[in-house]
Amino acid sequence: MKTTFIKSILATFIIILSVSVKSKAQTYYPVYLCDGGTATLHTPEESGLSNGDKVYWYLEGVQVGVKTFTGTANETDYVTPNNLSNGVHNYTSKIESAAGCWGDLSDPFQVYQLPSxxxxxxxxxxxxxxxxxxxxxxxxxxxxxxxxxxxxxxxxxxxxxxxxxxxxxxxxxxxxxxxxxxxxxxxxxxxxxxxxxxxxxxxxxxxxxxxxxxxxxxxxxxxxxxxxxxxxxxxxxxxxxxxxxxx
Incomplete structure (x- = not known):
């Protein structure tokens, strides 16, 4: 009985400690923009593209750009606008082959616009x-x-x-x-x-x-x-x- 009670106390302490650590966790973003700053978004998979393949770019699920690959490095990059609203913005991308086949949507890439x-x-x-x-x-x-x-x-x-x-x-x-x-x-x-x-x-x-x-x-x-x-x-x-x- 005593052993069970001690185990219960330890389990409760671990749960409280876990909640405390999570409450103090920091959230960081890969890029922060401010007052006219822009970021160039790139997909490393471009190195495997063939001429005529397309890279589509989306902001919050809405298409904001499409770039056709013709053999030049970095030509499918996307430059964010310099007037985003304050806060977090989620960019995703998807590749369409020249033959019309679609790949999977990328994981979101988060950009944080800082206030003036x-x-x-x-x-x-x-x-x-x-x-x-x-x-x-x-x-x-x-x-x-x-x-x-x-x-x-x-x-x-x-x-x-x-x-x-x-x-x-x-x-x-x-x-x-x-x-x-x-x-x-x-x-x-x-x-x-x-x-x-x-x-x-x-x-x-x-x-x-x-x-x-x-x-x-x-x-x-x-x-x-x-x-x-x-x-x-x-x-x-x-x-x-x-x-x-x-x-």
Missing amino acids: KTLALTANNASYCGDNTLLSSIITATTTPGQALPDGIEYQYVWSATKNGTAVSPLSGIGSDDASKTAVNKFTLNTTGAGSYVFNATVKYITTAANTGVLKSGDNKGCEVSATATQTVTVTPKPVKPTIVIQ
Whole structure:
């Protein structure tokens, strides 16, 4: 009886563990597109085609292309349009021989279209005193996509700033960002150096280390965008230490 009870407990634990692992599983796609990016789809079976054979291409079961083989390599490839709607798209293909015989439909090949995005900057303090207190300003970069991102895709931010019109380099001399790769990234300005600091930032898509999919963008830079407007923070000078004299 005791052995049966222990086996039951172990079986329940295994089931719970299995459900937990599945709930954390990531879904990756072979290719991701963004803002004008296209993908060239190819069937390796082309090497076995004869002149006059045809390769049909389908998107969600609807024919979108047909290519006739005449002996030239890659001539039956299909290039996806650069204006797909956001989300997953399933492509399939089928071969028809010159004699009119049809082969089986391929397994679906999934293409994920990423949303276009914009980037906005805001600051919690438009100015503060450079007097070595705990005062500072946090500049927040907020990315707004058309929809939530799929697994395996994240943002990469690059900050830049000028002080009184001169580029600040390195930025670590005036503060740092929180290294977030989510839709919100924050840069904390904590310098005591008085001046007018103008911040800008860019954001682009990148694939995570675990994602083996390919990202194709219209600009070949991960669909990089700059902030819609810069953000200015003024650090006012610390007053001098007074001395007292008799008048």
